[in-house]
Amino acid sequence: AQTIHQWPVAEIKAVGSPLSLGCTIKGKSSPNLYWYWQATGGTLQQLFYSITVGQVESVVQLNLSASRPKDDQFILSTEKLLLSHSGFYLCAWSLGEGLNERLFFGHGTKLSVL
């Protein structure tokens, strides 16, 4: 069975500090991977997607970057956090050949930027 693990569960960071969030998928070879951001009480916004190792496409620019160093790993990062980066970050993977087919989400990371 496929499992998706996100870390950390929650972070409190200062404005201007760096950030790294991680996501690991087990039990699925060459998954399509996604990062989403959700403002408190808001909808989900897709930030990045990756079809294969070393390849990442940006959907929305929020002064964040993403990398896929391994087939089963997806990293979201920034060197300088902004207040607007606060929110809930979700990693997801999908089944199927195309993008954005059936999506399965991790448990998310709650980020508070102060």
Next chain:
Amino acid sequence: GDKVKQSPSALSLQEGTNSALRCNFSIAATTVQWFLQNPRGSLINLFYLVPGTKENGRLKSTFNSKESYSTLHIRDAQLEDSGTYFCAANNNNRIFFGDGTQLVVKP
């Protein structure tokens, strides 16, 4: 979102009653997904639909691509059904989420 409109935005149900949530699309959706976000924030995939109807326990969902809408029916609502329901439409390999329906089921 402006491409996927969900209604109602909020809903309160008595335990044991039935209700329906709706999504209207202003894009040509090829597939639709419904998710439940629980109070801890986890998103559970309830349905993945091509045009047609699927049923799973007390939940039933329909996707009508010709009329650009999808519905999620909840039968015999239970306390654990509380949370925020999101629909999402796939158009040209891009996915668009609605703003969600906040559901509270009361005893």
